Amino acid sequence: MISYAECSARERLAQLVDAGSFHEWLPPAARLTSPHLAQLGLPAAFDDGVAIGRATLAGRAVFVAAQEGEFMGGGVGEVHGAKLVGLFKRALRDRPDAVLLLAESGGVRLHEANAGLIAVSEVMRALLDVRAAGIPVIVLIGGANGCFGGMGIVARCADHVVMSDIGRLAMSGPEVIEASHGVEEFDSRDRALVWRTTGGKHRWLSGDCDALVEDDVAGFRAAAIAALDAARPVTLAALEDEHELLAARLSYDGAEAIPLWASLGVPEPGRVPDLDVAALRGLGVR
Amino acid sequence: MDWTLLAERLFGKEHGIARDGDFLRGEVEFDGEPLAVIGTTAHAPIGVQLALAQARAVLDVVTHQPGRAILLLIDTQGQQLRRRDELLGINRAMAHLGMCIDLARRRGHRVIGLVYDQALSGGFITSGLIADACDALPEAEIRVMRLPAMARVTKLPESLLAELSESNPVFAPGVRNYVAMGGVRRLWQGDLAQALRDALADAPTQDRRAEDGAARGGRRLAASVVQRVLDAA
Numbered sequence: 001m002i003s004y005a006e007c008s009a010r011e012r013l014a015q016l017v018d019a020g021s022f023h024e025w026l027p028p029a030a031r032l033t034s035p036h037l038a039q040l041g042l043p044a045a046f047d048d049g050v051a052i053g054r055a056t057l058a059g060r061a062v063f064v065a066a067q068e069g070e071f072m073g074g075g076v077g078e079v080h081g082a083k084l085v086g087l088f089k090r091a092l093r094d095r096p097d098a099v100l101l102l103a104e105s106g107g108v109r110l111h112e113a114n115a116g117l118i119a120v121s122e123v124m125r126a127l128l129d130v131r132a133a134g135i136p137v138i139v140l141i142g143g144a145n146g147c148f149g150g151m152g153i154v155a156r157c158a159d160h161v162v163m164s165d166i167g168r169l170a171m172s173g174p175e176v177i178e179a180s181h182g183v184e185e186f187d188s189r190d191r192a193l194v195w196r197t198t199g200g201k202h203r204w205l206s207g208d209c210d211a212l213v214e215d216d217v218a219g220f221r222a223a224a225i226a227a228l229d230a231a232r233p234v235t236l237a238a239l240e241d242e243h244e245l246l247a248a249r250l251s252y253d254g255a256e257a258i259p260l261w262a263s264l265g266v267p268e269p270g271r272v273p274d275l276d277v278a279a280l281r282g283l284g285v286r
Numbered sequence: 287m288d289w290t291l292l293a294e295r296l297f298g299k300e301h302g303i304a305r306d307g308d309f310l311r312g313e314v315e316f317d318g319e320p321l322a323v324i325g326t327t328a329h330a331p332i333g334v335q336l337a338l339a340q341a342r343a344v345l346d347v348v349t350h351q352p353g354r355a356i357l358l359l360i361d362t363q364g365q366q367l368r369r370r371d372e373l374l375g376i377n378r379a380m381a382h383l384g385m386c387i388d389l390a391r392r393r394g395h396r397v398i399g400l401v402y403d404q405a406l407s408g409g410f411i412t413s414g415l416i417a418d419a420c421d422a423l424p425e426a427e428i429r430v431m432r433l434p435a436m437a438r439v440t441k442l443p444e445s446l447l448a449e450l451s452e453s454n455p456v457f458a459p460g461v462r463n464y465v466a467m468g469g470v471r472r473l474w475q476g477d478l479a480q481a482l483r484d485a486l487a488d489a490p491t492q493d494r495r496a497e498d499g500a501a502r503g504g505r506r507l508a509a510s511v512v513q514r515v516l517d518a519a
Contacts (some may be wrong), residue, residue, distance in 0.1 A: 025518035026511075035507060036456050040442060052515065078456065082496065082508040086515025093516065108407065110440050113430035115456045115505055117407060118469035118495060121415035122508075125493050128388045150411055156381035171365050171377040171408060179438065180367040197373050208375050236348060236393075239386055243345060246379050247338055255370035 002217045004142040005166055009051050009066035012102050015217040016140075016224065017055035017064060024053040025090075026083060034077050036112040045071045048079040052087045054096065058225045063091045066102035069145035075109030076150060081119020088126035091135055098136045098228050099127075101158065106173065107149015120150030127157050128234065136160060136231040140220050141167040141209070146198070148173055156208070160227040162220060163200035163209040165277055170198035192273060196257035201272055201280060205261055207245070214277050287423055289327045289359060292402050295478045309339045310359055317483060322347045325359025332409035333366030337379040340413070344386040348393060355396040355486055358387075358417055362409030384412030391418055396489045398482075401426040401461065401470070418489040419471040421481070422461040428470070429459030455504040466504025468495035 004012060013022050026032050026047070033044035049071035055064050065087050067074040076084075084101075091099050108116035127137055137158040141147045146168030147155050155161055155169060163169060174188035174197075187193060196202055204212035211227070213219030232238065252260055261269035266285050275283075289310060293301040296316070303312030303323050308330035312323040324343045330336055347354055365376060391397050399414025401422035407430045414420035422428065430436070433451065437444040451458035455466045464470040471490075474481035496512055499505030 025515055032511065032514075036454075039450065039454070040440075040446070078505060078508050079511055082511035083515060085496070085508075086512040089512060090516050108430055110431060110436050111442075112456045113436070114428075114458070114463055114467055114469065115508070117411060117430050118415065118464075118467055118499070118505070119508065121411050121469075122493060122495060124384055124411070124416060125388070128385065132392060149408070152377035153381045153384065153408075153412060156375075156378040157385060169377065170372045171380065172367050172372065174369075176435075176439070177367045177369060177372070179435065186369040186372075197369060202373075203375075206375065208378055234385060234389060236345070236389065239341075239345060239382070239389060242382050243338065243341060243386075246334070246375070246382055247342075249374045250335055250338070252374065255368070255373055257373060260373065 003215050004164060004217045004220055005144050005215050007217060008070065009068040009102065009104070012217060013051060013055070013064055013066045016102070016221045017057050017062065018059065021056040022053055022064065023055065024051055026052065032079060034079050034112065036077065036115070040111055042111065048077060048083065049074060050080045050083050052083050057100070057228065060097040060228055062098045062100055063087055063096045064100045064102070067104045069104035069143045072109055072111070073145050074105035074143070075107065076105060076116045076120050077109040077112040078115035078119060080109070081116060081123055084123045085119070085126045088123070088130050091130050092133055095135065098138055099130055100224055101137065101139045103139050103141050103147045103151050103155055104143030104145050105147055105149070105151035106145060107151050117150070120154065123154055124157055127154060131159060131234055134231055134233070136227065138162065138224055138227045138230070140224060141169055142215060142220060143167070146170065159232045160230045161209040162211045162213060162223040162227065163203055164213050164215045165200040166215050167200045168195070168198040169203050169208060196273065202257050205264055205266060205285060212277055212280065287402050287425065289361065289402065292478070296482055309336060311343055320351065320354055322351065322354050322356045323359060324356060325361070327361050329361055329363040329404050331363050331366040332380070333368065333371045334374045334376050334379040337376070337383045341383040341386045344390055348390050348395065353394050355398070356390060357482070358397065358399040358413050360399055360401045360405050360410060360414045361403035362405060364406035365408030380408060380412045384416045387413070387416050391491070396486055398485045398489060400474070401428055407431065415469065418491060419485065420469065421472055421474055421485055422464065422470045424461065424473045424475060426461050427459060428461050428464050463504060466502045468497070468499030468502060468505055471498070
């Protein structure tokens with residue numbers, strides 16, 4: 001068992017796709033760096049924090065992108081975002097069987113904030129173009145930095161989301177919410193609370209991710225293979241269903257996960273944080 | 287600009303746009319054509335509820351008024367910063383709003399965003415920034431985060447950020463910087479009704495923002511990086 005969370009972006013890619021099949025576009029040797037960091041006295045990375053390319057997965061042609069959480073928290077800057085947009089545009093042209101996005105990001109890279117914000121919206125549009133062409137987009141979330149901000153939105157634009165139980169998927173980080181509304185609103189140091197609110201188990205129980213795996217690269221690989229034919233066309237009917245599902249959530253009155261899980265029919269919901277993934281699946285809630 | 291003043295200048299005193307809390311909705315007539323108006327006001331924080339209210343309105347237009355143009359009126363302080371919204375999946379609700387707008391575009395609705403007061407990050411990315419084109423009033427304000435919060439998150443001195451924000455379009459708040467970067471197509475000057483007329487007349491259907499950013503000099507690399515990915519061996 002190899003911890004997905006502890007791997008770098010390229011290590012994840014190497015072990016997720018078929019052995020030796022990853023071919024990188026604009027690799028570090030191309031020395032494509034952010035032009036905006038030097039003025040802040042910050043080091044650049046020769047890939048701007050994201051690796052993109054083609055590979056095979058179970059023999060099928062896929063395009064892949066992996067964000068490197070160790071570089072600026074996986075934040076999306078101008079170049080980083082443009083590499084993702086380019087990958088989706090290329091997918092639209094070359095028609096792989098799927099696009100895999102190994103997301104690990106705090107969202108927009110604040111050091112180049114405006115460019116990052118526009119870039120994330122360009123990623124959304126390019127991703128949705130790929131989906132409209134019938135090519136499934138699969139997002140994998142299991143890095144230590146989670147998947148937040150604009151990338152949390154991008155993830156939910158995909159066909160299929162795979163998370164580990166230690167992965168987190170949300171909009172604003174707990175520190176930002178605490179800074180805005182106080183520690184009584186969201187205590188960012190209460191790790192159990194943070195995971196109950198944004199972690200993989202909660203997202204799986206509530207249906208915000210489609211598959212839940214242990215923190216194991218092989219688990220992610222198996223889940224990605226299983227999702228290769230999981231294209232979900234974005235139709236008016238599908239969006240009406242999505243709307244109904246989300247609107248029903250508004251009737252939940254509270255900010256605590258455990259009573260929410262109870263309302264979903266989870267037996268002994270207080271035990272959920274202690275269960276492993278197999279035991280959680282065994283509850284039969286989903 | 288106050289939304290009622292904007293509505294009067296665009297559509298006259300009997301504009302027909304109604305406010306419900308921070309949510310704006312109206313079916314107006316413009317140059318003899320029906321136009322759907324959907325938006326927010328009072329620097330609304332966009333939480334699950336307000337994202338869904340806008341999504342509902344977009345779905346209703348797509349269902350009941352196929353092809354009708356949509357004007358998104360944007361005034362938001364960004365996403366709602368509450369634990370409950372995170373628990374309920376605010377990122378999913380925002381993605382849903384963005385996807386509803388995207389579907390409308392794909393089904394032939396022209397969708398124009400107008401930042402008429404303030405736009406910040408999460409509240410903006412799934413409204414104006416996913417429309418066919420996003421325009422702004424010259425006095426509007428667009429940014430990702432306030433400088434003190436940005437200083438805290440980036441661990442950079444606020445004085446350095448303040449200095450940079452005077453000169454660097456990638457960094458500094460302001461609609462003109464967003465125009466330079468291609469994120470905002472143009473500013474509405476003078477006769478606002480004429481500006482809307484123009485916006486509807488030449489709404490692009492392809493995402494040209496990276497090319498615009500390169501041509502205008504505010505975002506020099508994005509378009510060329512995209513092309514390099516397309517051309518890579």
